[in-house]
Amino acid sequence: MGSEERIRLVCRECKESYPLERITICDQCLAPLDVEYELGSLTIAKTSYESRVKSIWRYSELLPILDRRHCVELGVGLTPLVRASNLGDSIGSSKLYLKNDTLNPTLSFKDRPAEVAVSKALEFGDRVVSCVSTGNLAAAVAAHAAKAKLEAYVLAPFDIEPEKISQILAYGAEVISVSGTYDDANRLATLASYELGWNIVNVTSRPYYVEGSKTIAFELCEQFGWNPPDNVIIPVASGALLRAIHRGFEQFRDLDLIDSVPRLFGAQAEGCSPIAAAFKEGVSTLRPVEAPKTIAKSIAIGDPADGRYVLETVRQTSGSVEAVSDSEILAAIVELGRSEGVFVEPAGGVAVAAARKLIHKGIIPKDDTTVCCITGNGLKTPELILHEPSLTRPATISPDLGALKELLKGRSPLLHA
Amino acid sequence: MGSEERIRLVCRECKESYPLERITICDQCLAPLDVEYELGSLTIAKTSYESRVKSIWRYSELLPILDRRHCVELGVGLTPLVRASNLGDSIGSSKLYLKNDTLNPTLSFKDRPAEVAVSKALEFGDRVVSCVSTGNLAAAVAAHAAKAKLEAYVLAPFDIEPEKISQILAYGAEVISVSGTYDDANRLATLASYELGWNIVNVTSRPYYVEGSKTIAFELCEQFGWNPPDNVIIPVASGALLRAIHRGFEQFRDLDLIDSVPRLFGAQAEGCSPIAAAFKEGVSTLRPVEAPKTIAKSIAIGDPADGRYVLETVRQTSGSVEAVSDSEILAAIVELGRSEGVFVEPAGGVAVAAARKLIHKGIIPKDDTTVCCITGNGLKTPELILHEPSLTRPATISPDLGALKELLKGRSPLLHA
Numbered sequence: 001m002g003s004e005e006r007i008r009l010v011c012r013e014c015k016e017s018y019p020l021e022r023i024t025i026c027d028q029c030l031a032p033l034d035v036e037y038e039l040g041s042l043t044i045a046k047t048s049y050e051s052r053v054k055s056i057w058r059y060s061e062l063l064p065i066l067d068r069r070h071c072v073e074l075g076v077g078l079t080p081l082v083r084a085s086n087l088g089d090s091i092g093s094s095k096l097y098l099k100n101d102t103l104n105p106t107l108s109f110k111d112r113p114a115e116v117a118v119s120k121a122l123e124f125g126d127r128v129v130s131c132v133s134t135g136n137l138a139a140a141v142a143a144h145a146a147k148a149k150l151e152a153y154v155l156a157p158f159d160i161e162p163e164k165i166s167q168i169l170a171y172g173a174e175v176i177s178v179s180g181t182y183d184d185a186n187r188l189a190t191l192a193s194y195e196l197g198w199n200i201v202n203v204t205s206r207p208y209y210v211e212g213s214k215t216i217a218f219e220l221c222e223q224f225g226w227n228p229p230d231n232v233i234i235p236v237a238s239g240a241l242l243r244a245i246h247r248g249f250e251q252f253r254d255l256d257l258i259d260s261v262p263r264l265f266g267a268q269a270e271g272c273s274p275i276a277a278a279f280k281e282g283v284s285t286l287r288p289v290e291a292p293k294t295i296a297k298s299i300a301i302g303d304p305a306d307g308r309y310v311l312e313t314v315r316q317t318s319g320s321v322e323a324v325s326d327s328e329i330l331a332a333i334v335e336l337g338r339s340e341g342v343f344v345e346p347a348g349g350v351a352v353a354a355a356r357k358l359i360h361k362g363i364i365p366k367d368d369t370t371v372c373c374i375t376g377n378g379l380k381t382p383e384l385i386l387h388e389p390s391l392t393r394p395a396t397i398s399p400d401l402g403a404l405k406e407l408l409k410g411r412s413p414l415l416h417a
Numbered sequence: 418m419g420s421e422e423r424i425r426l427v428c429r430e431c432k433e434s435y436p437l438e439r440i441t442i443c444d445q446c447l448a449p450l451d452v453e454y455e456l457g458s459l460t461i462a463k464t465s466y467e468s469r470v471k472s473i474w475r476y477s478e479l480l481p482i483l484d485r486r487h488c489v490e491l492g493v494g495l496t497p498l499v500r501a502s503n504l505g506d507s508i509g510s511s512k513l514y515l516k517n518d519t520l521n522p523t524l525s526f527k528d529r530p531a532e533v534a535v536s537k538a539l540e541f542g543d544r545v546v547s548c549v550s551t552g553n554l555a556a557a558v559a560a561h562a563a564k565a566k567l568e569a570y571v572l573a574p575f576d577i578e579p580e581k582i583s584q585i586l587a588y589g590a591e592v593i594s595v596s597g598t599y600d601d602a603n604r605l606a607t608l609a610s611y612e613l614g615w616n617i618v619n620v621t622s623r624p625y626y627v628e629g630s631k632t633i634a635f636e637l638c639e640q641f642g643w644n645p646p647d648n649v650i651i652p653v654a655s656g657a658l659l660r661a662i663h664r665g666f667e668q669f670r671d672l673d674l675i676d677s678v679p680r681l682f683g684a685q686a687e688g689c690s691p692i693a694a695a696f697k698e699g700v701s702t703l704r705p706v707e708a709p710k711t712i713a714k715s716i717a718i719g720d721p722a723d724g725r726y727v728l729e730t731v732r733q734t735s736g737s738v739e740a741v742s743d744s745e746i747l748a749a750i751v752e753l754g755r756s757e758g759v760f761v762e763p764a765g766g767v768a769v770a771a772a773r774k775l776i777h778k779g780i781i782p783k784d785d786t787t788v789c790c791i792t793g794n795g796l797k798t799p800e801l802i803l804h805e806p807s808l809t810r811p812a813t814i815s816p817d818l819g820a821l822k823e824l825l826k827g828r829s830p831l832l833h834a
Contacts (some may be wrong), residue, residue: 002616020789032585035567050468051467054495055497073499073500074497074499074758074759075496075497075498075499075517075520078471078495079492080471080472080491080492080522081492082490082491082492083490086563086564086566087736100492100522103492103520103521103522104520105497105517105758105759106758106760106795107524107794142758143754143758143759143760144758145758146503146756146757146758147503147756147757147758148753151501154486156811158813162799162803163580163796163799165803166795166796166799166800166802166803167760167795167796169749169802169803169805169809170750170754170755170760170795171754171755171758171760172754172801174809175811175812176811176812176814176821176824177811177812177813177814178813178814178815178816179813179814179816180815180816181814182817184481185816187816188816188817188818188821189796191818192818192821195818195822196821196822196825233743249833302427310428314476330455333587334587334589334590337560337562337563337587337588338563338587338588338589339562339563340564341491341522341523341559341561341562341563341564341588341705342491342522342560343523343560343584343588343734377524377796378583378584378587379524379583379584379794379796379797380579380796381578382579382583382584383583385583385587386579386582386583386586388586391586392586392591393591394573394582394592394593394594395592395594396575396594396595396596397593397594397595397596398595398596398597399595399602399604399605400599400600400605401608401609401612404605404609404613405612405613407593408613
C-alpha cells in the first residue's frame, strides 16, 4: 500500500475521509480534519530505531509527508530526557523527569510542527509560508522557511518579547505586528488565508502542522525503553500539543510498540486559563478569555481551538487541567534553574508549577514516573530573571585579590584555613 | 588495567607522568599537563556506539572521570550536524556542514568542558566550583553546579551581555563582575586559586576541563559515518577548543576508528587576533592584545593560554588561522540565519566568515567536505540583530484585513489573482 492510500485526512466527528489536500475542515459537518494512518498494514520493529536518522524524521511512516525529498531538516527532535532528582525531592516526586524541548533548533517545541508544516508547504509547491504566533512558532517557521528557501511572514501580537523578534528577524522573515491579542491576530490570519490565499501553517495547514508535535510522545516511548511514563504534564495554549502527544502515544500503542497510554495533564496560567476553568466546572464548553493577563505570553490564547478536545483527552486518560499563578510560575522558573540547571521561559515554569500542585494534592502519586514537558528556553524571556528581585545582582569589583576577599568576607567554604 | 592506571596526567613538553590529581603544571618543566589514555589496552567497536547513552558520556573510556557515579548529566552533546547547502552555494563550497553546538543545554559548546569539569569536581569532593568566563562557560558551569548541588561563583569582565547574566542568575550562581578585560579577570582567578583554594575549573582543573571539548571530534567521526571531514573551522579564544578537537581526532585515529585527521583552521575576530597575527607572520610567539575590541566578546581573549599550541596544531594539519572583521562577522550572522535557519552569536559568525575567506582564497578546495563549528546561540546576543540596520523592522497594523492589504500592496506572490 503506497503512502497516498495509507495516509488520509479524516473528520474528527463524522469520520468522513479525504485525500491529503489543502483542506482543514470537513465538508459534511464542518468539524476539524486529522491525519489518520492505516496502521494495520504497518509493522515497525523497535530495533529498527537504532539505525534511523537522529531527528523527528525517524518517525516518517507516521508523518504526513509523502516524498522524503520534501523534508526540511534542521535537526529537530531527540531532545534530552533528564532525570530531575533534585526538583523531584523538592516537590515530592521520586521519579520526576524533564523532556527538555528547549533544545530544539529555535529553542522551543514549535520546531516540531513547523518542520512538518514547512515540509508540507514544499510538497504543496508553496513559495510563501506564514503563521500566527506569540513568538515561538514564528521563529520556528522563519528558520525552516529560510532553510527551504521560502518567503515567510509572521502575524504576532504587538507585545511579544524582543528576543523572539530578534530570532525571527535573524532568520529573514517579515514580522507583522498586530495591535491586539493573539486571538485578534488569529482572526486576521483566518481572513487572510481566505482573501489572500496564504498558507498560514497553523491555520490552513493545521492538520499537517499538528502532526509534528506527537513526536514528543514517540521519543518518550523510546527514551523510557518502551515503558511510557505514568503521567505527562503539558503546557496548554491552543491545546494542539496535548492532543498531539495523546495521538502519538495511541499510535504507538496501536502498533504494539507500547502497552498503555499515560495520564495526560494540561497546565495553564491563571491569567488565561479557559480550559482549566471548564475542567474545574465539569463542563465541555469554554468561555473564551477576552483579555489574557499573564507573564506566560507564549500560551496566552484566550479562545483555544482545541480546548474541547483537551477536556475530552484529559478526562479519557484520568488526567486534569491545572491553573497556576504568575508568582507560582516565576518561583518554578527559579527553582528549575537552581535545582536542575534548566532555564525556561514561563510556559516551562507552568508545567513545573502544575507538577508541584498535582503531587501536593495527591492527584499524581509520588512514586509514579512523571514527565514535565519543558517547551521553551529561558533566553527567550531574560528580562523576567534580570528583574526578579529575589536573585542576587552581580557585584562589580576591581581586578585585585583584596577586592575579591573583601566581597567574600565571612563566607567560609570558599577560604583556605 | 583499571582506569586509575590507564589514565594519567602527562607533561605536554617533557612527558613526565602524574596520577589524576588536582595539578595543572609539570613539577619538572612548568609546562601544562594533559590527560593521556593508554590506548593500546583499549579496543572499541564502532557498532558499540549504537547502544550507548545519548550524550558525551558515550565516550567515557576517553574522559577523565574514574567513577561513573560522579558524572553530572544535563544532556550535553550529540548536537545536530546539518548540511548547509544554501550557505555552501553562497560561499562556494559544495559540501559545507554546520556542527550546531548552540543546542547544548546552556546553548554553547562550553557545556562539554563544564560537564567534565564539574563531574571531576564531584570526584575531588569539592563543594564549590568557579570559573573565569566571558559568559558562556559561566552559564555552563552554573547549570552543572546546580545539577550537582555545588555552590558556584563566576568571575567575568564587567561588559558581558545581560542575556548571559540572566542565564547564570537563573542557575543560581553568583556573578562577580570584574572592572577590566577577560585577561584581567583571568589573572585575578589565578591568584584566587592559590590564595583561596578555589576550584576554578578552567584554571585549576584545566587538564580535565579541556577534555570535554574533544567530544565534538568524536561526534563528527560518528556523524560522518567514520569518514571524518577534510576541514574543520573552529573559533579560537584561548585555543583550548581547537587543540581538544585535534586530540579527539588523533585518539580515534590511534584507536583505528578513523584513518586520518582533518585539516584544522582557527578563526579569530580582527579586534582580538593574536594567534592569527602570529600565524601570518610565521612566528611561534604571540604578542598579547592589551585591549580587545570586537563584537565577538565571547572569544576576546588577548593572551590565549594555548595560543602556541594552536599554531603548532594548525601547521601540523596544514590548516591556518584567519582573522575576520566585525562587519564580516555581522554579515555572516545574517547570512547564516537567512540561508540555513541557524541563529548564532558572533563567535559562530566568525567561523562562517572565516570559511568564506578560506574558500575564496582557495586554501580550502570547493569540493572538500568542510565543517564550521557553530559554538554559541544568537539568543545570547539579540541586541546585535535588533539594532542591525540592514534588517526590516516589524510594522504594526490594526487587526483588520484592510490594514494588512495596504501593508502588502504590490507584493504579488502573496495575493490571489
